[in-house]
Structures are given as C-alpha cells and as structure tokens.
Amino acid sequence: MTAPRKPRRQQQRAIDTKRRIFDAAGLVFVAKGYDGASVNDIIDAADTSKGAFYRHYPDGKLSLAQAIMENTLTMNGLRPQRVKLQEVVDIGLILGYRIAREDTLLAALLLSFHKDAPDSYGTPWPDWITFNTGQVAEAQQRGEVKSFINPAEQAYQIAAAWSGVVLMANNVDGHLGGVEERVSRLYKNLMLAIANPEVLPEIDFAADRGCRLYAAFLEEQASKEFAQE
DSSP: OOOOOOOHHHHHHHHHHHHHHHHHHHHHHHHHHHHHOOHHHHHHHHTOOHHHHHHHOTTTHHHHHHHHHHHSSOOTTOOOOSSHHHHHHHHHHHHHHHHTTOHHHHHHHHHHTSTTGGGTTOOSHHHHHHHHHHHHHHHHHTTOBOTTOOHHHHHHHHHHHHHHHHHHIIIIISSOTTHHHHHHHHHHHHHHHHBOTTTGGGOOOOTTHHHHHHHHHHHHHHHHHHHHO
16 A cells, blocks of 8 residues: 655655755764764754654764765766866866865765775765776877876876865865865866876866856756756
8 A cells, every 4th residue: 555645845844854954964074073973963953853863864973974975075067078187177176166165065075084984984085086087097098198197096196185185275274265276276286297288278277167067057957946846
C-alpha cells in the first residue's frame, strides 16, 4: 500500500528545516571545527528541535559532514571553453568566489583536512586532482601545455596551492575578503609555469570571473525551476 503523500506545505517545511540545519552546521564547523562542534551547538544555531535534527541527519555530526562534502565542493558554474586551460582556471576562480560567501564551503575545506576525514566523512581532494589531471592532460594534447609537464603532478600542485592560498587567507588575513584576487594571482603564476606562451593571452584571469560564471549558473538554474512550476 502506498503511503499518503505529504501536503506540499509540509514538504516545503521539511526541506527548509533540513537546509537550515545544513547551513547552521557550516557556521558551527567553521567556528569550532569538527571535534569542537556538538549536536546541541548545531541545533541551537539552526533554531530547531533534536527530533527534527535526527530525522534529517540520523548519524549526527557525521551525517552533516558527509552532506557538506557531497554538496558543496561541486563543479557548478563551469562551462566548456575553447582553451582547455581556461576551464582549469575557471573552477578555481568559481570556488574562490563561493568560499568567500558560503560558510558550508569553507567548512568543507576545513573539514577536509581533519585527520579522520578520509576514513569517516570523506575528502574531495582525490576527485579534484583526478579532474584537473584530465583537464591538464587534454590541454597538453591540444598543445596548450609544455610537453615536459606531468599532468598528474601538476594537478596535485594545483589542488595544494589553491587550498593553501585559501587557508592562509582565512588564518593569516583573518578573513576571505581578498581571496578572489589571491586565487587569480595564483593561477597566473601557475599558468606562466606550465602553459605555452602563445596560449597565455587567451586566458582570462580576472578576479571577478568566478562571480560572473557562478551568477550565470544560478540564473540558469532559476530559469529552469521557474519553467517547471
């Protein structure tokens, strides 16, 4: 027998509660880290009940950490480009833009370096390294990347450099207000080292490029949702 469907308003309330808990967890994890955060801290920040919390996240902090890892470090906003190295730059710029504005994304970065992350809630770095390896290898096949560059080694360095710049900005500057400019300069330096000189003038390193790409993505998503209503 099929269970009766929840009224639309009730469904939306459940979605809103789950999202509120998710966002609150980002704030708490950034402020206190995974070990320092408690379920009660997140419940208080989300202004919800313990029952609602465990209904959506039955494994407590672990469920939330897994959800943050799965739903934040995404490729949203990335578009195919004529110059393949532009895509390598673009994803770094997009994430640089987002991390200055999304607590859950900053939480994902901080959580990813916890010693237990690979064996408990996961870490995105192997996937990002694999993605960038493919991008750099394809760029090399197109003649955009110097022939002596090892794509896998370069992909590792890209991930390490990006995360290092963001962590330094967060810890040394004490804020992420200038992180987009820092990420832009990072990619300029990386591309100077690996790209063939004739390709460099074709790559857009503008610090606001991540903002523009992600805004276009959000606009497309909103249009799709509107069309489905």
